[in-house]
Amino acid sequence: MDTRYGQLTYCSNIHSGETWEEHFKQLQDHIPVIKKKICPDRLFGIGLRLSHIASVEINQQNNLAVFQQWLNENDCYVFTMNGFPYGSFHQSVVKDKVHAPDWTSRERTDYTLRLAGILSTLLPAGMDGGISTSPLTYRHWHAPENLEEVFKSATNEILEVVIELITIKKRTGKSIHIDIEPEPDGLLESGIEFIDWYEKRLMPAGIMFLKERLGLTSEEAVQAITDHVQLCYDICHFAVGYEDHEKITGLLKQKGIRTGKIQISAALKSSLPPAGQERDRVIKEFQQFNETTYLHQVIALQKSGALKKYPDLPEAIMQANDPLAKEWRSHFHVPLFVENYGVLQSTQKDIVTVLSLQMNDPFTKHLEIETYTWEVLPDELKLPMTDSIIRELEWVNALLSSKK
Numbered sequence: 001m002d003t004r005y006g007q008l009t010y011c012s013n014i015h016s017g018e019t020w021e022e023h024f025k026q027l028q029d030h031i032p033v034i035k036k037k038i039c040p041d042r043l044f045g046i047g048l049r050l051s052h053i054a055s056v057e058i059n060q061q062n063n064l065a066v067f068q069q070w071l072n073e074n075d076c077y078v079f080t081m082n083g084f085p086y087g088s089f090h091q092s093v094v095k096d097k098v099h100a101p102d103w104t105s106r107e108r109t110d111y112t113l114r115l116a117g118i119l120s121t122l123l124p125a126g127m128d129g130g131i132s133t134s135p136l137t138y139r140h141w142h143a144p145e146n147l148e149e150v151f152k153s154a155t156n157e158i159l160e161v162v163i164e165l166i167t168i169k170k171r172t173g174k175s176i177h178i179d180i181e182p183e184p185d186g187l188l189e190s191g192i193e194f195i196d197w198y199e200k201r202l203m204p205a206g207i208m209f210l211k212e213r214l215g216l217t218s219e220e221a222v223q224a225i226t227d228h229v230q231l232c233y234d235i236c237h238f239a240v241g242y243e244d245h246e247k248i249t250g251l252l253k254q255k256g257i258r259t260g261k262i263q264i265s266a267a268l269k270s271s272l273p274p275a276g277q278e279r280d281r282v283i284k285e286f287q288q289f290n291e292t293t294y295l296h297q298v299i300a301l302q303k304s305g306a307l308k309k310y311p312d313l314p315e316a317i318m319q320a321n322d323p324l325a326k327e328w329r330s331h332f333h334v335p336l337f338v339e340n341y342g343v344l345q346s347t348q349k350d351i352v353t354v355l356s357l358q359m360n361d362p363f364t365k366h367l368e369i370e371t372y373t374w375e376v377l378p379d380e381l382k383l384p385m386t387d388s389i390i391r392e393l394e395w396v397n398a399l400l401s402s403k404k
Helices: 020-038 052-057 063-073 095-099 106-122 144-172 191-214 218-228 235-240 245-255 277-287 313-318 348-360 385-400
Strands: 006-010 044-049 076-082 129-133 176-180 229-234 259-264 266-271 298-302 307-310 325-334 344-346 366-369
Touching: 006 044, 006 076, 006 385, 020 044, 020 052, 020 063, 020 385, 052 106, 063 076, 063 106, 076 106, 076 366, 106 129, 106 144, 106 176, 129 229, 129 259, 144 176, 144 191, 144 218, 176 218, 176 259, 191 218, 191 229, 191 245, 218 229, 229 235, 229 245, 235 259, 235 266, 235 325, 235 348, 245 348, 259 348, 266 277, 266 348, 277 313, 277 325, 277 344, 298 313, 307 313, 313 325, 348 385, 366 385
Parallel strands: 006 366, 044 076, 076 129, 129 176, 176 229, 229 259, 259 366
Antiparallel strands: 266 325, 266 344, 298 307, 298 325
16 A cells, blocks of 8 residues: 555465465455455555466466456555565475575576566556565575676576566566565675675676667666666564664665665564573573474674574574573564564564654655564464454554654
8 A cells, every 4th residue: 555655565475375376365365354454445555476386377368367357346456576485485394495496597587577577467557566586596505616606697697687677668668676685594695795796796797788688878777777676675684684774775875776675574583691591581482483484594693793693593592502692683574563572572673763764765665564474473473364464564554654
């Protein structure tokens, strides 16, 4: 829905199902109820997640036309898509496979191109569209000595998508961007790493690439890259990495790098008392979130100020008595509207900080709530899904309405 500070929605990756029939059924079951509660008299924008299978199936027969008709009949539209998880995302072991296939593969490129084609059909005129995607690859899949070639290969695949996005804009007048989503243990982990890649790898390679392939001038190539490759600012991911939000958003503005989407999400955190009963209690609470579906990377703030990284929660728990660690933050998307989980807390304050920056000086048009872990939350935190989505939207909308 339209707010003073951008289009606000939630990401449909919260819903299970991998086929288009399953996706569509979930939207039909939930969206009308959510819209009636949140914005009964206004259009409601959808943050659409399509698996690889669903993205193929929606283009078959008249599925896309039927979906368009359903959107129109229900006063809904699609303006952003989640193109990060390619395959199964629920009720199976996902872990690092969420990055597969990565941006070194043609499968990832073809999938993203397919999403761009779908979005170009669904996107309302006069509105830009975005597709969030993985941070190139999963870092631990590659030997350090091979990373230069990985960067080169992934960047070239991204630029193949840029060519198609330029073509779509010329043909339809609709501007679509892919939004790179840094994540702990991604090849691009942080805002600083994204900016460094953008300036030192993407832009120089892209200028040459677009000049050779399309005959663009350097200025036209820079503009095309700026328009079509942007940042997905996932607050949970950046909070886990102890990012300085004001610094990152300031650098992005200074360098003219755009943010395609803010993903509004919260992580788990806790200070770590000295070894003993209090620390044991904190670790025991973290263990309740140690489930087997998703990666829950942990970054520990050391007493020295250094950051120590663990690829998943079990590895961190094995070193729970590290006397040098004073705080843990874990990549577990928890409900936005809860700040305290017993002795644990969420990074809710990071959401308040980022949205305050957005309200003071807007740096994106797309705001998407992304809490996809309802199925794997501890039982006492599980609520009816539709009610929980409504509560999250109401919480964010109240925050956005707090500025006078």
